[in-house]
Amino acid sequence: MTATVSEIHVCRIDDLTPGLGAAALVEGEQVALFRLDDGTVHAVQNMCPFADAAVISRGITGDRGGEPTICSPLYKQVFSLVTGECLVTMDKEPVHTSPDLTVYPVTVRDGDVLVTVVRSL
Amino acid sequence: MSPERIVVVGAGMVAQRFVQTLRERDVDGRFHVTVIGEESYAPYDRVALTSFFSKANPEDLLLGDQRLWNDSGVTLVRDARVARIDRAARAVTTDAGESFPYDQLVLATGSSAWAPPLPGLDLPGVFMYRTLDDVAALQEWVRSRPGHGGPVRGAVIGGGLLGLEAAGALQSMGATSTVIEFADRLMALQVDRSGGEALKGLIERMGVQVKCSLATDAVLAGADGNVGSLRFNDGSEQLFDVVVFATGIRPRDELARDAGLALGERGGVKVDAACRTEDPRISAIGECAASEPDAFLSVGLIAPGNSMADVTVERLLGGSSQYNGADTATKLKLLGVDVASFGDAFAATPGALEVVYSDPFSGAYKKLVMTDDASVLLGGMFVGDASAYSQLRPMVGSALPGDPSSWILPEGVAERPELELPDEATVCSCNNITAGSVRHAVNEEGCHDLGAVKACTKAGTACGSCLPLVKKIMNTELEKGGFEVSNALCEHFAMSRSQLFSAIQVAGLTTFTDIIDRFGAGHGCDICKPTVGSILASIYNEHVLADGRAALQDTNDRVMANMQKDGTYSVVPRIPGGEITPDKLMVIAEVAQEFDLYTKITGGQRIDLFGARLEQLPAIWQRLVAAGMESGHAYGKSLRTVKSCVGSTWCRFGVQDSVGMAIALELRYRGLRSPHKMKIGVSGCARECAEARGKDVGVIATEKGWNVYVGGNGGFAPAHAQLLVEDVDDATVFQVIDRYLMLYIRTADRLQRTAPWQAEYEGGLDAIRDVIVNDSLGICDDLDAHMAHHVDSYEDEWKAVLDDPERLRQFQSFVNAPQEPDPSLAYVVERGQRRPATGSERESMLADAGRAL
Numbered sequence: 001m002t003a004t005v006s007e008i009h010v011c012r013i014d015d016l017t018p019g020l021g022a023a024a025l026v027e028g029e030q031v032a033l034f035r036l037d038d039g040t041v042h043a044v045q046n047m048c049p050f051a052d053a054a055v056i057s058r059g060i061t062g063d064r065g066g067e068p069t070i071c072s073p074l075y076k077q078v079f080s081l082v083t084g085e086c087l088v089t090m091d092k093e094p095v096h097t098s099p100d101l102t103v104y105p106v107t108v109r110d111g112d113v114l115v116t117v118v119r120s121l
Numbered sequence: 122m123s124p125e126r127i128v129v130v131g132a133g134m135v136a137q138r139f140v141q142t143l144r145e146r147d148v149d150g151r152f153h154v155t156v157i158g159e160e161s162y163a164p165y166d167r168v169a170l171t172s173f174f175s176k177a178n179p180e181d182l183l184l185g186d187q188r189l190w191n192d193s194g195v196t197l198v199r200d201a202r203v204a205r206i207d208r209a210a211r212a213v214t215t216d217a218g219e220s221f222p223y224d225q226l227v228l229a230t231g232s233s234a235w236a237p238p239l240p241g242l243d244l245p246g247v248f249m250y251r252t253l254d255d256v257a258a259l260q261e262w263v264r265s266r267p268g269h270g271g272p273v274r275g276a277v278i279g280g281g282l283l284g285l286e287a288a289g290a291l292q293s294m295g296a297t298s299t300v301i302e303f304a305d306r307l308m309a310l311q312v313d314r315s316g317g318e319a320l321k322g323l324i325e326r327m328g329v330q331v332k333c334s335l336a337t338d339a340v341l342a343g344a345d346g347n348v349g350s351l352r353f354n355d356g357s358e359q360l361f362d363v364v365v366f367a368t369g370i371r372p373r374d375e376l377a378r379d380a381g382l383a384l385g386e387r388g389g390v391k392v393d394a395a396c397r398t399e400d401p402r403i404s405a406i407g408e409c410a411a412s413e414p415d416a417f418l419s420v421g422l423i424a425p426g427n428s429m430a431d432v433t434v435e436r437l438l439g440g441s442s443q444y445n446g447a448d449t450a451t452k453l454k455l456l457g458v459d460v461a462s463f464g465d466a467f468a469a470t471p472g473a474l475e476v477v478y479s480d481p482f483s484g485a486y487k488k489l490v491m492t493d494d495a496s497v498l499l500g501g502m503f504v505g506d507a508s509a510y511s512q513l514r515p516m517v518g519s520a521l522p523g524d525p526s527s528w529i530l531p532e533g534v535a536e537r538p539e540l541e542l543p544d545e546a547t548v549c550s551c552n553n554i555t556a557g558s559v560r561h562a563v564n565e566e567g568c569h570d571l572g573a574v575k576a577c578t579k580a581g582t583a584c585g586s587c588l589p590l591v592k593k594i595m596n597t598e599l600e601k602g603g604f605e606v607s608n609a610l611c612e613h614f615a616m617s618r619s620q621l622f623s624a625i626q627v628a629g630l631t632t633f634t635d636i637i638d639r640f641g642a643g644h645g646c647d648i649c650k651p652t653v654g655s656i657l658a659s660i661y662n663e664h665v666l667a668d669g670r671a672a673l674q675d676t677n678d679r680v681m682a683n684m685q686k687d688g689t690y691s692v693v694p695r696i697p698g699g700e701i702t703p704d705k706l707m708v709i710a711e712v713a714q715e716f717d718l719y720t721k722i723t724g725g726q727r728i729d730l731f732g733a734r735l736e737q738l739p740a741i742w743q744r745l746v747a748a749g750m751e752s753g754h755a756y757g758k759s760l761r762t763v764k765s766c767v768g769s770t771w772c773r774f775g776v777q778d779s780v781g782m783a784i785a786l787e788l789r790y791r792g793l794r795s796p797h798k799m800k801i802g803v804s805g806c807a808r809e810c811a812e813a814r815g816k817d818v819g820v821i822a823t824e825k826g827w828n829v830y831v832g833g834n835g836g837f838a839p840a841h842a843q844l845l846v847e848d849v850d851d852a853t854v855f856q857v858i859d860r861y862l863m864l865y866i867r868t869a870d871r872l873q874r875t876a877p878w879q880a881e882y883e884g885g886l887d888a889i890r891d892v893i894v895n896d897s898l899g900i901c902d903d904l905d906a907h908m909a910h911h912v913d914s915y916e917d918e919w920k921a922v923l924d925d926p927e928r929l930r931q932f933q934s935f936v937n938a939p940q941e942p943d944p945s946l947a948y949v950v951e952r953g954q955r956r957p958a959t960g961s962e963r964e965s966m967l968a969d970a971g972r973a974l
Contacts, residue, residue: 010936010937011936011937015936016936017669017671017672017931018669018672019669019672020671020672020931022933022935022936023934023935023936024935024936024937024938025935025937025938025941025944026937028944030935030943030944030945033936036644037634037644047945051686051688052960053686053687053688053945054688054943054945055684055688058676058679058680058684058688058735059647059676060646060647060650060651060672060673060675061644061672062613062643062644062645062646062647062649062650063613063643063644063645063646064612064646065612066643068644069646071646071647073675073676073679073684074676074684074686074688076647078646078647095960
């Protein structure tokens with residue numbers, strides 16, 4: 001199986017407000033971007049697996065035992081921003097299969113925010 | 122097997138208790154119960170009869186959960202009087218000739234009012250005081266009296282519990298009241314001579330005349346043939362327009378007598394300790410029963426009847442519990458005066474010592490009865506201030522540590538020792554739960570918070586007055602067991618919301634970073650960030666999206682709209698008091714049409730527009746703000762709406778301008794951030810069309826002004842609001858609500874609504890009233906100033922955002938495509954408007970789109 005890996009320019013780092021998420025359209029996929037107070041930038045899928053709506057970017061960032069997290073705004077599930085793993089399910093089942101979020105590698109180069117998407121062919 | 126048939130004759134409070142206990146305990150459905158009552162109402166709270174005047178309709182007095190009467194195992198027959206019992210055929214027959222067969226019969230016929238055989242009892246204007254219909258007839262009579270240049274003059278004969286209730290009722294109807302008592306003091310069954318004196322003094326301060334040691338000889342007619350005056354045994358006469366007899370009750374035992382059952386010496390159906398009459402298939406409970414232990418029954422108390430009901434249910438289900446006489450401890454509030462007595466209040470125990478405190482200034486009288494060595498508490502009596510009652514009553518029979526006088530001296534004079542209740546002490550007298558059961562729930566059943574203890578033991582689930590005590594016992598046990606009593610907000614803050622509120626206020630901090638550095642740890646989370654955001658908004662009333670605060674706000678506050686299930690938002694402009702001009706209505710319609718928003722009227726008399734995308738919100742608000750509208754804060758943990766009826770300006774029944782009041786309140790408290798959402802209602806008369814008592818604050822018009830009710834909630838755990846102040850003017854309405862809301866905002870837990878806050882506040886509503894009406898904590902100036910700051914610094918949040926390009930940037934759909942709609946949204950049309958497609962609808966739409974490609 002082959003795959004293409006591409007780095008897509010999404011925005012400037014200054015377009016992102018620390019602590020607040022933002023949604024981006026990357027090659028037709030909805031991605032949620034977070035610039036945290038410590039300067040790191042994270043990207044995960046914007047669709048919430050529990051709400052089946054594109055809302056993750058509008059959740060609240062924070063940490064659970066030091067792990068940076070995002071809390072979905074509709075039913076309050078908590079996900080790791082590093083691994084995408086769902087840490088708190090709020091006793092709910094995901095609508096489709098996986099309760100976890102897809103994580104996208106992010107690079108900040110010369111103030112440009114670049115998201116890496118992998119597409120299998 | 123078909124269930125056994127129980128027939129209950131009488132549908133009063135004791136019958137209600139019987140049915141409720143039976144339905145709770147009879148889990149296998151062994152019994153079907155039919156309750157036959159002669160009144161038109163389901164069982165109501167006779168003890169609260171007087172409050173009929175301050176409540177809109179009899180339904181407010183109905184007892185318990187009305188769903189009980191819809192249970193398939195329960196039949197309630199109203200307006201039916203049982204005429205006879207046929208013991209041989211095991212059936213009862215009503216006046217109308219209807220017959221009800223039984224396997225078990227329970228007599229709960231209660232008692233009827235009794236008046237001494239005096240001339241003139243049958244004159245128009247003479248009333249008894251026993252049933253709702255009595256009270257309604259009395260009210261109608263007082264209302265319809267032609268004026269003779271002054272208020273209607275009322276006399277109450279009998280100075281016991283019911284007599285004082287009746288005197289209060291007359292006063293609340295606008296009549297004067299004079300209480301005439303044959304004995305040397307009021308409430309002779311509950312208080313001693315000195316207590317009676319104190320009570321007389323306090324009641325006279327309330328404007329009620331009291332005449333003791335005076336017997337009535339006759340009721341005399343006036344010139345119009347109605348009641349005109351009373352003649353007394355000292356030969357004197359006094360003019361009255363209405364006379365109420367509250368001279369005692371007699372058991373209603375005629376059915377039993379006619380059926381040949383044995384009666385007690387003073388009347389009442391004779392029963393054994395298991396509440397069985399001579400006939401093993403017939404039981405009798407409540408005031409119609411004559412039980413050995415209660416040779417001297419106190420009138421008008423519900424506790425004995427409740428115990429008898431429970432004993433009977435237990436026996437019918439095969440148990441063997443016995444009725445050993447009820448705890449006659451009483452705590453009453455009559456005409457605003459506390460009267461309480463418990464245990465051996467009259468010091469009948471040989472050698473008993475009485476420790477007495479009497480305060481001629483406040484009028485209070487307090488007494489403790491101790492054993493001869495002053496070590497063990499035997500009983501007590503309180504008039505005017507019963508604040509120590511709930512702590513002391515469970516201690517009867519136990520050693521009272523420290524100096525007993527510390528309990529009756531004014532608070533603060535002497536330090537009161539900490540009490541450790543014995544296991545057998547009753548904590549919740551409604552459901553008869555002991556301190557031991559609460560401890561057991563904490564230590565053995567793993568109940569570590571108040572909700573769990575309540576669910577497990579049922580303590581505090583009826584009147585709730587014991588909740589502070591239950592909580593205290595629970596916390597003591599948790600501490601003993603090495604459990605940390607945690608009121609930590611989350612893993613980042615070890616303090617509760619109210620502690621954090623004071624900490625932030627005292628330290629004057631304004632940013633989350635400073636606050637978590639100083640008082641917390643880590644980076645915060647979805648619990649503490651919105652809490653801090655709300656506290657900052659409550660304290661400083663600065664914009665929710667100001668300086669980095671957007672990242673703190675919960676889902677809805679963050680964009681000042683309500684997120685719906687598909688991630689779009691609904692928009693609610695403020696419509697103060699529900700009043701709106703046609704012009705504004707047209708603007709709302711145009712906006713809805715232009716943006717294709719699903720439109721629905723809300724429960725709070727406003728209009729909700731659904732399906733707005735994030736990037737559309739500023740354009741929508743641009744239109745609404747330009748037309749003079751503003752944010753309705755439907756998204757905030759803040760004041761939502763003030764619902765009103767149309768009031769005296771149009772309604773032929775209204776007595777005050779409820780719309781004007783509602784608008785004034787809504788404009789005063791708009792945007793006020795709080796621990797949870799808050800709603801207010803204003804009704805223009807006692808019919809209460811605005812359903813104000815279901816709101817956090819309910820304002821209901823009276824002839825003289827407004828009654829303010831607090832702590833009503835709909836939602837998950839509905840609660841009726843409780844009366845805070847009566848007949849106050851507009852300025853006082855604002856003042857007490859200002860203080861109530863501020864106290865709530867400062868001291869409630871996160872997401873705690875007013876009803877549970879009020880119930881769990883130490884000392885309950887009485888203590889809250891003391892803080893905000895009597896300024897018992899000396900914080901009223903501060904509360905007033907805080908609210909004044911809120912009112913003065915209010916700005917429309919949406920207008921402020923439209924004026925600020927930086928904040929507008931938060932309303933882009935995508936950082937790299939700011940106006941591109943979310944491609945995952947899909948809608949279908951239903952009843953002429955769009956709604957989000959369901960999962961399967963969306964999949965088939967996507968499949969269709971795929972085929973089209």
